[in-house]
Amino acid sequence: GYKKQKNLSFIQxxxxxxxxxxxLVSAILSxxxxxxxxxxxxxxxxxxxxxxxxxxxxLSKDLRFEYNYGVGKIEVIASLICDGIVFFGLLSTVxxxxxxxxxxxxxxxxxxxxxxxxxxxxxxxTAFFVKQRKILKTHRSxxxxxxxxxxxxxxxxxxxxxxxxxxxxxxxxxxxxxxxxPIISIFVAIYLMFGCIRRTRRALDELTDKxxxxxxxxxxxxxxxxxxxxxxxxxxxxxxxxxxxTRIDIHLSFEQDTxxxxxxxx
Numbered sequence: 001g002y003k004k005q006k007n008l009s010f011i012q013x014x015x016x017x018x019x020x021x022x023x024l025v026s027a028i029l030s031x032x033x034x035x036x037x038x039x040x041x042x043x044x045x046x047x048x049x050x051x052x053x054x055x056x057x058x059l060s061k062d063l064r065f066e067y068n069y070g071v072g073k074i075e076v077i078a079s080l081i082c083d084g085i086v087f088f089g090l091l092s093t094v095x096x097x098x099x100x101x102x103x104x105x106x107x108x109x110x111x112x113x114x115x116x117x118x119x120x121x122x123x124x125x126t127a128f129f130v131k132q133r134k135i136l137k138t139h140r141s142x143x144x145x146x147x148x149x150x151x152x153x154x155x156x157x158x159x160x161x162x163x164x165x166x167x168x169x170x171x172x173x174x175x176x177x178x179x180x181x182p183i184i185s186i187f188v189a190i191y192l193m194f195g196c197i198r199r200t201r202r203a204l205d206e207l208t209d210k211x212x213x214x215x216x217x218x219x220x221x222x223x224x225x226x227x228x229x230x231x232x233x234x235x236x237x238x239x240x241x242x243x244x245x246t247r248i249d250i251h252l253s254f255e256q257d258t259x260x261x262x263x264x265x266x
Contacts, residue, residue, distance in 0.1 A: 002060035003060045006057050008131050009053040013049040013050050013053055016045045017046060020043060020045075037097065038158075041093070044088070045154060048085050048147075052143060056143065072142070072241075072242035075143045077207070078142070078143055078146075079199065080204075084200075086192070086196055087200075093186075098186070100182040122158045125154045125159075128154070129151040129152055129154075136148045149199065153192045160184055164180055164185075167180055205241070210241075212246065230262070230266045232253050232255050233252065237250055237251070
């Protein structure tokens with residue numbers, strides 16, 4: 001799974017680099033707020049794919065003797081950084097869009113040239129999202145989940161950008177054309193920001209070793225109660241989640257004459 005993620009992220013990095021240069025030139029020429037927003041998004045994708053490529057290469061090695069308890073926390077830290085990059089780009093998008101609504105500008109005729117670039121971007125985004133979904137199905141981890149969400153965000157954002165730019169070009173002589181881009185950008189950015197916040201909260205729970213939800217703890221207690229005659233005293237249950245592994249430590253006392261076989265059976 002890590003090798004597949006490394007290969008896909010590296011291809012995404014190679015594909016995103018020329019796209020970033022093209023969007024940069026388009027932003028300078030068209031002076032359209034939506035294209036500047038897309039430039040921020042593209043820069044964030046370059047940072048994210050580069051980091052995931054390097055990390056996935058390391059995680060694809062045998063790290064059992066370097067990290068005895070697994071690499072769950074490393075993945076969570078990586079997913080936090082990825083979500084941070086995406087969130088910063090989305091927050092900048094909202095800020096620039098609000099500015100554009102307060103100080104509207106007439107869309108440039110050169111916007112139609114960017115539409116052609118967005119068609120290519122959407123095609124690549126679709127292919128990357130499909131491949132990332134396949135990786136997620138066979139290898140569910142914090143990194144694959146975050147990258148799948150990021151791939152969906154890229155596809156969604158580029159698709160909305162494509163439609164918005166096309167509508168802006170068609171209404172370039174209409175005052176309303178200047179408001180379409182920032183309004184749509186705000187709605188899309190806020191929708192994607194909620195996903196970042198949700199994943200960040202889950203990642204922080206894992207990093208701080210937060211105990212399993214009360215419902216799951218009650219299930220464990222119910223099972224222990226069912227076998228209360230097999231041990232003499234119950235002390236505690238400690239639990240936490242690390243990556244895709246849930247660890248539960250049960251502290252019990254037994255009578256002096258209890259055999260190891262009986263404890264093992266319990």
